[in-house]
Amino acid sequence: MNKQYFEFIFAMTEREFKTRYKRAIFGFIWVLINPILQMLIIGIIFSYFIDIPNYFIFLFSGLMPWNFITATMTRGTPSFVSERLLIKKAKFPLEAIPLSVIFSNFIHLGVSVFLFLGVLVVLGGGGNISLVFLFLSLIWLLLLSSGLVFFTSTLHVKFRDINFITQAFLIVLFYATPILYDLSLIPERLWFIFYLNPLTSIVMLFQCSFTGQCRLNPNIVGVNILIGIIVVLCGVIVFRKNKRNLVDWL
Amino acid sequence: MNFTNSNVVKLQRVSKKYEFANIYSSLSEYFLVGSKSKPFWALKNINLEIKKGEKVGLIGPNGAGKTTLLSIISGITTPDKGCVDIRGKVISIIELEAGFHIELSGVENIFLNGMILGMSKEGIKRRLKTIINFAGIGKFIEQPMYSYSEGMKLRVAFSVAAHCDFDTLVLDENISVGDIDFQKKSLSKIREFFSKRKTIVIATHYLDFLQKTCERVIWLNNGRIVEDGPVEKVIKRYIKENGNI
The missing domain is CATH 3.40.50.300 (P-loop containing nucleotide triphosphate hydrolases)
Structure with missing residues (x-):
């Protein structure tokens, strides 16, 4: 761990970040257009069925971490395989590859969070914002997604259907996470889903930092943290155990 | 030591x-x-x-x-x-172009490829002029790499590798790259490595x-x-x- 190591991780992140929208006009704006469209469409439809105050703000705060997770998983899981040429030809710290995907997506998330904060303040909804909760939820999200991506990207090298499995899993996960709805709308006998889904508390913490209405359940938070730690450990252990031989499977 | x-x-x-x-x-x-x-x-x-x-x-x-x-x-x-x-x-020039991204410019790719080969950012900055001159592709160096010919990419790649500090150089197959003019240049660079006390496989x-x-x-x-x-x-x-x- 030295300066050169961090420079390298940074350069790889820059590469991932720069190349994504390089040739698109207004490249970066696309990062914002998607979630805004998503928010508007879902918001217009679901506001008929779901009664949550400030529903659009609630929705957008949940969609931001969710889009981060999907983007990171979708690009991160096959990342070792898509960089196989590079990995087979040069010796460098392999963790730079999934990390570059995670960090570049995290910059995107940071920009949308920042702009969303700005919009809220301008529109006069700034009084409910809790920056402490926001900071905590960002860190927690970063750790959890890193664990997930290290786990799936390493396995994907050996089992090439992992990418399809994660994609299917994400579709289910979207509805199993309280993004469109609030926990109070779900009967308690189904709450085991939220206990098992470590995203629950992260998304709720995001909503809480923007809307100021915190319905965090301490039991769920506890179990979520525990599962999160297990996920991160799994990711780190699986990667560390396999990184020596990763190149031979590519 | x-x-x-x-x-x-x-x-x-x-x-x-x-x-x-x-x-x-x-x-x-x-x-x-x-x-x-x-x-x-x-x-x-x-x-x-x-x-x-x-x-x-x-x-x-x-x-x-x-x-x-x-x-x-x-x-x-x-x-x-x-x-x-x-x-x-040890640096390996098994595949010269592996670290390039065609959407990035020549200069951006010099930094990226140099760092993949284990150079520090500072070290590349110091040698940037020499690397660019050795590659000799003129104004293209500021252009994104998708506008390069294969030969131009090889020139940049070889130039980065040739200006990297190493003790042992590992080469696989393609020693001479580019057109006749650049082949002469790259061969003389390789001869230079051979004449120094560098280990070469x-x-x-x-x-x-x-x-x-x-x-x-x-x-x-x-x-x-x-x-x-x-x-x-x-x-x-x-x-x-x-x-x-």
């Missing part, structure tokens, strides 16, 4: 195994069929010592294990058996080139060392057994 006259590369009883592909290509298959792995030994029981400053050629038919051996020396992969002791900084089929540049040649076949010795002796036997090329 000074490693003069000591070994920079030491391999002891090194063996490298590959599993044949498609065995557990998918998780569903893994659970349904189970794992029946068929190993293939790319290197078998290799003992090898290379001293600092030695120029070593690797010869042998395709699939003999040359590239696997080079990957082990450059630390890209690790053996399944045996031990490897490498001293100093090179795998190639150009026996003439080896005779001119290397003192020692290792002949590999089926993952084993057939012969390891002075260049004339090994090449003579190699030609005798394989017919002249």
Whole structure:
């Protein structure tokens, strides 16, 4: 761990970040257009069925971490395989590859969070914002997604259907996470889903930092943290155990 | 520390195994069929010592294990058996362009590729002018790489690698790159490496080139060392057994 190591991780992140929208006009704006469209469409439809105050703000705060997770998983899981040429030809710290995907997506998330904060303040909804909760939820999200991506990207090298499995899993996960709805709308006998889904508390913490209405359940938070730690450990252990031989499977 | 006259590369009883592909290509298959792995030994029981400053050629038919051996020396992969002791900084020019991204400009790619080869950002900044001049592709250096011809990409790639600090250089096959003009330039750069006290391991089929540049040649076949010795002796036997090329 030295300066050169961090420079390298940074350069790889820059590469991932720069190349994504390089040739698109207004490249970066696309990062914002998607979630805004998503928010508007879902918001217009679901506001008929779901009664949550400030529903659009609630929705957008949940969609931001969710889009981060999907983007990171979708690009991160096959990342070792898509960089196989590079990995087979040069010796460098392999963790730079999934990390570059995670960090570049995290910059995107940071920009949308920042702009969303700005919009809220301008529109006069700034009084409910809790920056402490926001900071905590960002860190927690970063750790959890890193664990997930290290786990799936390493396995994907050996089992090439992992990418399809994660994609299917994400579709289910979207509805199993309280993004469109609030926990109070779900009967308690189904709450085991939220206990098992470590995203629950992260998304709720995001909503809480923007809307100021915190319905965090301490039991769920506890179990979520525990599962999160297990996920991160799994990711780190699986990667560390396999990184020596990763190149031979590519 | 000074490693003069000591070994920079030491391999002891090194063996490298590959599993044949498609065995557990998918998780569903893994659970349904189970794992029946068929190993293939790319290197078998290799003992090898290379001293600092030695120029070593690797010869042998395709699939003999040359590239696997080079990957082990450059630390890209690790053996399944045996031990490897490498001293100093090894860079491999196995594939020059591996680190390039065509959406980025020449200069951005110089930084990226240099860092992949293990240079520090500061070191690249210091040498940036020299690297750009050596590549000699003019204003294209500021353009995104998708506008480059293959030859121009190779020029930039070679230039980055040639200006990298290293103790041991690992080369695979393509030594001369670009047009005649650049070939002269790159060959003279490679000769410069050969004349310095740098260790060079090179795998190639150009026996003439080896005779001119290397003192020692290792002949590999089926993952084993057939012969390891002075260049004339090994090449003579190699030609005798394989017919002249």
